[in-house]
Amino acid sequence: QDLRQPHGLFQIEAETNFRVCQKVKPKNLDELSAVLALARPGALQFVDKYAQYVDDENNYEAIHPFFDDILKSTGGVALYQEQLMKMANKIGFTLDEAEILRRIVGKKKTAEVRKWKKKIREKITENKLDPQITDIFWKILEDSANYSFNKSHSISYATLSAATVYMKFKYPQQFFLSLLKMTRHEPDPISEI
Numbered sequence: 644q645d646l647r648q649p650h651g652l653f654q655i656e657a658e659t660n661f662r663v664c665q666k667v668k669p670k671n672l673d674e675l676s677a678v679l680a681l682a683r684p685g686a687l688q689f690v691d692k693y694a695q696y697v698d699d700e701n702n703y704e705a706i707h708p709f710f711d712d713i714l715k716s717t718g719g720v721a722l723y724q725e726q727l728m729k730m731a732n733k734i735g736f737t738l739d740e741a742e743i744l745r746r747i748v749g750k751k752k753t754a755e756v757r758k759w760k761k762k763i764r765e766k767i768t769e770n771k772l773d774p775q776i777t778d779i780f781w782k783i784l785e786d787s788a789n790y791s792f793n794k795s796h797s798i799s800y801a802t803l804s805a806a807t808v809y810m811k812f813k814y815p816q817q818f819f820l821s822l823l824k825m826t827r828h829e830p831d832p833i834s835e836i
Contacts, residue, residue: 653803676801685790723794735770
């Protein structure tokens, strides 16, 4: 059925989310989760890159082979905070240190993120990794402080989104009756109806 009227679809009914959904055309829960994570300020710059990857996996752009196993599922975009943690752990940080870094990035504490630059360089040197990884990981950290999202939240949102899509098209009468009942909680119920 036609999805040009996203009214009542959890998360998808927001204009930006709906546009990203139309561009990516998600076919599974992971792709829908990525749509919801991409449809936020900062992450919107990666929509085309991710959509091309979803359309054809050969469009994958590796940022460095060292991180391919972590970033392949999101088309080379470090979309989730959990990916940052895995990247930090792969460089040599403990999971506790990776969690501290995730919290700093998640709270958008960009000044604190800068303090980690020296630690990252030292860890990469200590583990005899390609020095280029330092700049790549640093760039991802700086950028993702403005857009990275928690995957557990995104997957939960995607699950509810998928459920509302299913209900809308499988049980439209019950779906729209429920929407009408919910209008009483809106600031302007009549215009909502």
